[in-house]
Every structure is written in C-alpha cells, then in structure tokens.
Amino acid sequence: MRWYWIDRFIEFESGRRAKAVKAVSLAEEHLHDHFPEYPVMPHTLIIEGVAQTGGLLVAEHNAFAEKVILAKVSQAEFNGEAMPGDILTYTTDVEYIKKDGAMVVGTVHRGQELFGQMELVFAHLQTGHETRTLYEPQTFLKMMRMLGAYDIGHADDGSPLVEPAEMFD
Amino acid sequence: MPTQEEIFEKIRVALVDALGVDDDEVTPEATLVGDLGAESIDFLDIVFRLEKAFDMSIPRGELFPEDILTNAEYIKDGKLTEAGLDEVRKRMPFADLEEFAKNPVVGDFGNLLTVADMCRFVETKLSSAG
Known part of the structure; x- marks a missing residue:
C-alpha cells in the first residue's frame, strides 16, 4: 500500500496555504477493513491526508531542509463519515513556521459542507544538524511533483512555484 | 498591562x-x-x-531551559550540579526551585x-x- 492520502494539490501558496483533494474510492483496501460491509474512511486517515497537505506546505517553505514530522494533533473534530464516491477538499493554513516546528489549521470539506477541522503541530527533526541526508527531501519533492504542486503553486512573491532542480541531482 | x-x-x-x-x-x-x-x-x-x-x-529555551539539562558541564551522576542549579535559577527566576534543589535529579526537572x-x-x- 502506498502512503499517499491526497490525490492532487489544487492550491499551493508557499508558506501560507495549501489545498488538496482526496477522492474516496471503493477500490481502496482500507474501506473494507474498518467496518466490514460498511465502507467508511477512518478519520485518522483523513487527518493523515490533511497532515500530508500541511506537512508539504511547511517543508516546501523551509526549502526541504528540515525533516517535517507530524508531532501532535491538538484538536480534531468531524461531522460525519466519508464514503466511497466522496471528494474531500483539505485546506491547510499556516499558523506559524518556526525553527523547531510549525502549526497549521486544517479543514475538510465535502462539496460546500464543512466536514471536519483540526489543528496540527509539526516538529523539525535534527534541526541544526549538518549531516542530514537528502533522501527525505527528495521523497517530499517527488510527492510535490506527483501531486501537481508545481503546476499550480505560487512562491511568496506570487511568481510560479519552481522545482528546486538542484535537489534532484 | x-x-x-x-x-x-x-x-x-x-x-x-x-x-x-x-x-x-x-x-x-x-x-x-x-x-x-x-x-x-x-x-x-x-x-x-x-x-x-x-x-x-x-525565544526557545526561555520558558523551559532544556539546553541546561543536556549540558554535561552542569550534570553529574544524573543530578544538576551547584553551577547547574545557579544557571537554572538565573534563567528561571519565575519558578520556585527550592524543593527541587534539595535533590536535583535531572529526570524530575521536567515536572517543576x-x-x-x-x-x-x-x-x-x-x-x-x-
């Protein structure tokens, strides 16, 4: 199973906001394991999708120099269950990005309906260490590319978001 | 204010x-x-x-001076040294440290x-x- 819990970015404003969609499909195995014959998407996996949306937003703003990990779900509330066929939109807004971590506020919409909201805290691992490998940044970069962040994203100054090509070398 | x-x-x-x-x-x-x-x-x-x-x-470390607890200069046998305690007193004038100072085990510091x-x-x- 691939650990991708969003399908595509539809908005990516560096350091400020990212929006991604998740199409819930009956082909996904997890829908069959949560409650047999009652396919609903576990809220924890929705949180993971929001965390991927916000985590990439934080990582990109730090030029992928930090290992961003979800450290804490301060709050999370849901108003229902996500079913096969639902298109969920995850919106993450940066509250802060600091040296040792970051916080984003996330919402989940199903169409116009506010379906869930949460606060997520990310930590930066190995901050200040000079010996980190580039493995993880590349993983993030590939995800960004696959999810279309560079097709629709904008940098701080409003110019199109550009892939840091040197990091793929 | x-x-x-x-x-x-x-x-x-x-x-x-x-x-x-x-x-x-x-x-x-x-x-x-x-x-x-x-x-x-x-x-x-x-x-x-x-x-x-x-x-x-x-700033980081102002409310909770975690750097002192990982500084070998201030720790001996799992306890803060006198110098370490002085440093903590200086950095945390807002905290009541006297009870902790009687047996300054590093592991207990977090609960101060x-x-x-x-x-x-x-x-x-x-x-x-x-």
Whole structure:
C-alpha cells in the first residue's frame, strides 16, 4: 500500500496555504477493513491526508531542509463519515513556521459542507544538524511533483512555484 | 498591562487548547508535566499560544531551559550540579526551585514548572516590555 492520502494539490501558496483533494474510492483496501460491509474512511486517515497537505506546505517553505514530522494533533473534530464516491477538499493554513516546528489549521470539506477541522503541530527533526541526508527531501519533492504542486503553486512573491532542480541531482 | 486574573485566564485557555485538559484542571498549583500531562512537543504548542495570546515573542529555551539539562558541564551522576542549579535559577527566576534543589535529579526537572510559574513568567515579560 502506498502512503499517499491526497490525490492532487489544487492550491499551493508557499508558506501560507495549501489545498488538496482526496477522492474516496471503493477500490481502496482500507474501506473494507474498518467496518466490514460498511465502507467508511477512518478519520485518522483523513487527518493523515490533511497532515500530508500541511506537512508539504511547511517543508516546501523551509526549502526541504528540515525533516517535517507530524508531532501532535491538538484538536480534531468531524461531522460525519466519508464514503466511497466522496471528494474531500483539505485546506491547510499556516499558523506559524518556526525553527523547531510549525502549526497549521486544517479543514475538510465535502462539496460546500464543512466536514471536519483540526489543528496540527509539526516538529523539525535534527534541526541544526549538518549531516542530514537528502533522501527525505527528495521523497517530499517527488510527492510535490506527483501531486501537481508545481503546476499550480505560487512562491511568496506570487511568481510560479519552481522545482528546486538542484535537489534532484 | 493585564491583571493577574486576566493573565491566568489567557494561560488557562492556552493550556486547555494545547493539552486537551478541562478548565478546572488548570489550577495555579498544577504542574504542566505531572498534572496536565504535557510532553516535550506540547511546549512548542504552548509557547506559540502564549505568544499569540499576549502578543509577545518567547525565544526557545526561555520558558523551559532544556539546553541546561543536556549540558554535561552542569550534570553529574544524573543530578544538576551547584553551577547547574545557579544557571537554572538565573534563567528561571519565575519558578520556585527550592524543593527541587534539595535533590536535583535531572529526570524530575521536567515536572517543576507550574501554572503559577507560567503566570509569573508572562507577568515578568509583560512588565519588562511595557
């Protein structure tokens, strides 16, 4: 199973906001394991999708120099269950990005309906260490590319978001 | 400058939001780690909420000088040395350290900070800024 819990970015404003969609499909195995014959998407996996949306937003703003990990779900509330066929939109807004971590506020919409909201805290691992490998940044970069962040994203100054090509070398 | 009650109320809100505790659990005597269950990552969250609530900047290590606890210069046999204690007293003038100083086991340090200490910390910062 691939650990991708969003399908595509539809908005990516560096350091400020990212929006991604998740199409819930009956082909996904997890829908069959949560409650047999009652396919609903576990809220924890929705949180993971929001965390991927916000985590990439934080990582990109730090030029992928930090290992961003979800450290804490301060709050999370849901108003229902996500079913096969639902298109969920995850919106993450940066509250802060600091040296040792970051916080984003996330919402989940199903169409116009506010379906869930949460606060997520990310930590930066190995901050200040000079010996980190580039493995993880590349993983993030590939995800960004696959999810279309560079097709629709904008940098701080409003110019199109550009892939840091040197990091793929 | 907000009153002591206003400071306490804002800190209560910050701790309730950051730690998911009930209002009435946040008493002045409650320790952040022992009574309210704060873990290390929570301090990042708490500090941010305090910065926002009081419109101030709190540099890392100011509220909780974790660097002292990992500095070999200040630790011997799992306890803070006199020099280490002096450093902590200097850095945390808002905290009551005397009970801890009797047996300054590093592992117990995390459980020092109380809600009242945090109120004094904020008061000191606000008055020095104002």
